[in-house]
Amino acid sequence: MCLAVPGEILSIDGSGPLLQARVSFAGNIKDICLAYTPEARPGDFVLVHAGFSLSVLKASRAEDILSQLEGLTERSGS
Amino acid sequence: MKFVSEYRDPTRVKALASEISERITRPWSIMEVCGGQTHAILKHGLEQLLPPDLTLLHGPGCPVCVTPSDIVDQAIFLASQPDVVLCTFGDMIRVPGGTTNLAAAKARGGDVRVVYSPMDALHLAEQMPEKTIVFFAIGFETTAPTTAMAVFQAKQKGLNNFTLLVSHVRVPPALEALLSAPDHTIDAFLAAGHVCTVMGLQEYQPIAQNYHVPIVATGFEPVDILEGVLMCFRQLETGIARVENQYDRAVRPEGSAQAVKLVRDVYEEADQEWRGIGQIQKSGFRLRPEYAHYDAAQRFELANASPVRAKTSSPCISGDVLCGRQKPSDCSAFARECTPLSPLGAPMVSAEGACAAYYRYAMRTV
Numbered sequence: 001m002c003l004a005v006p007g008e009i010l011s012i013d014g015s016g017p018l019l020q021a022r023v024s025f026a027g028n029i030k031d032i033c034l035a036y037t038p039e040a041r042p043g044d045f046v047l048v049h050a051g052f053s054l055s056v057l058k059a060s061r062a063e064d065i066l067s068q069l070e071g072l073t074e075r076s077g078s
Numbered sequence: 079m080k081f082v083s084e085y086r087d088p089t090r091v092k093a094l095a096s097e098i099s100e101r102i103t104r105p106w107s108i109m110e111v112c113g114g115q116t117h118a119i120l121k122h123g124l125e126q127l128l129p130p131d132l133t134l135l136h137g138p139g140c141p142v143c144v145t146p147s148d149i150v151d152q153a154i155f156l157a158s159q160p161d162v163v164l165c166t167f168g169d170m171i172r173v174p175g176g177t178t179n180l181a182a183a184k185a186r187g188g189d190v191r192v193v194y195s196p197m198d199a200l201h202l203a204e205q206m207p208e209k210t211i212v213f214f215a216i217g218f219e220t221t222a223p224t225t226a227m228a229v230f231q232a233k234q235k236g237l238n239n240f241t242l243l244v245s246h247v248r249v250p251p252a253l254e255a256l257l258s259a260p261d262h263t264i265d266a267f268l269a270a271g272h273v274c275t276v277m278g279l280q281e282y283q284p285i286a287q288n289y290h291v292p293i294v295a296t297g298f299e300p301v302d303i304l305e306g307v308l309m310c311f312r313q314l315e316t317g318i319a320r321v322e323n324q325y326d327r328a329v330r331p332e333g334s335a336q337a338v339k340l341v342r343d344v345y346e347e348a349d350q351e352w353r354g355i356g357q358i359q360k361s362g363f364r365l366r367p368e369y370a371h372y373d374a375a376q377r378f379e380l381a382n383a384s385p386v387r388a389k390t391s392s393p394c395i396s397g398d399v400l401c402g403r404q405k406p407s408d409c410s411a412f413a414r415e416c417t418p419l420s421p422l423g424a425p426m427v428s429a430e431g432a433c434a435a436y437y438r439y440a441m442r443t444v
């Protein structure tokens with residue numbers, strides 16, 4: 001039950017008591033509560049757990065990891 | 079898929095594993111706290127990529143596995159009450175209580191419904207004013223904000239027919255309990271990334287300092303896990319013990335301010351029983367007195383109900399499995415009397431349970 005998965009926000013609906021969004025999980029679309037990530041915008045990827053977005057994913061160190069590992073890959077010759 | 083495929087890249091996985099293999103100077107044991115990480119480790123065969131001197135210990139972070147049998151029995155009791163609808167996450171439905179489970183209660187006519195979100199249970203309460211809806215609120219700090227919002231909204235809307243049966247658990251006190259055991263062999267922790275998205279990293283600082291253990295908030299994909307292991311490993315090899323954040327695409331050091339606030343408004347810390355492990359001080363949440371009306375335990379006076387005890391002694395060693403002292407394959411019942419189709423303990427029921435993960439992915443190595 002803890003396998004929070006990333007989904008992409010398609011649209012946001014602020015008309016109800018709680019901020020809601022339509023979120024696509026690889027094409028599977030669900031209504032998700034955005035109350036805990038009000039900063040999220042359409043096109044953002046969010047981490048969703050039990051119907052709630054808990055975090056807006058950002059690009060982070062993916063590139064750092066890549067360059068670091070490219071260095072490693074060269075060193076280890078694989 | 080964005081944010082997933084790049085963290086499953088085999089080249090990166092191999093490069094991380096070989097960095098560890100090349101540099102390890104002595105044996106280390108690193109515990110992944112979360113059952114989701116255990117599952118990923120087994121699924122992707124990550125242990126086989128690591129050097130034999132680096133042991134991954136599987137921790138207690140499967141919320142289904144640690145939910146006490148007595149609470150499961152309370153849920154079963156509530157499901158059998160007239161005009162009660164018991165709503166639960168799907169993982170709990172086959173978890174054994176003292177003698178039976180919620181699936182059997184449903185088969186006997188109990189109104190048990192599997193929901194995706196606590197908000198679905200809240201909507202049922204709006205649609206069925208003649209029934210009392212009980213949501214079985216289990217899970218770690220990741221789930222607590224979702225149940226907190228449901229009960230907060232119930233109060234806002236004046237919905238008197240919505241209640242929570244609360245059995246939430248908190249990670250940091252469990253880490254301290256594990257580290258306080260005199261025979262523990264844990265050198266470092268991979269902290270559960272999703273819990274950290276909610277609570278941030280602050281609670282882990284004193285643990286890293288006081289017990290001198292590296293703690294790295296870590297994600298769930300193979301690259302995440304091996305990078306978390308590498309970050310722990312670098313600290314261990316250099317004698318450092320601090321909190322680091324591998325999962326920074328999702329985890330902010332301060333966590334989610336909105337989620338933490340609502341959890342703190344709705345819940346207070348309470349001593350909590352962990353199945354197979356025992357009671358851990360302040361390791362759970364209970365509803366604050368302002369929410370007593372929404373507490374199923376109080377509404378249905380569950381404290382007076384006598385617990386159902388299993389009649390036979392069980393070979394299940396789930397407590398040792400959950401504390402990383404033994405592997406599922408050390409259990410005499412593993413894959414014999416105990417299988418996912420006829421589980422003897424919760425770690426074989428839950429998809430995130432270590433026993434189920436071993437059964438599914440590691441049979442070839444047992």
Ligand code: SF4
Nearest residue numbers: 394395409416423433
């Ligand atoms: S294999 Fe089954 S009986 Fe053994 S520890 Fe796991 S759940 Fe318990």
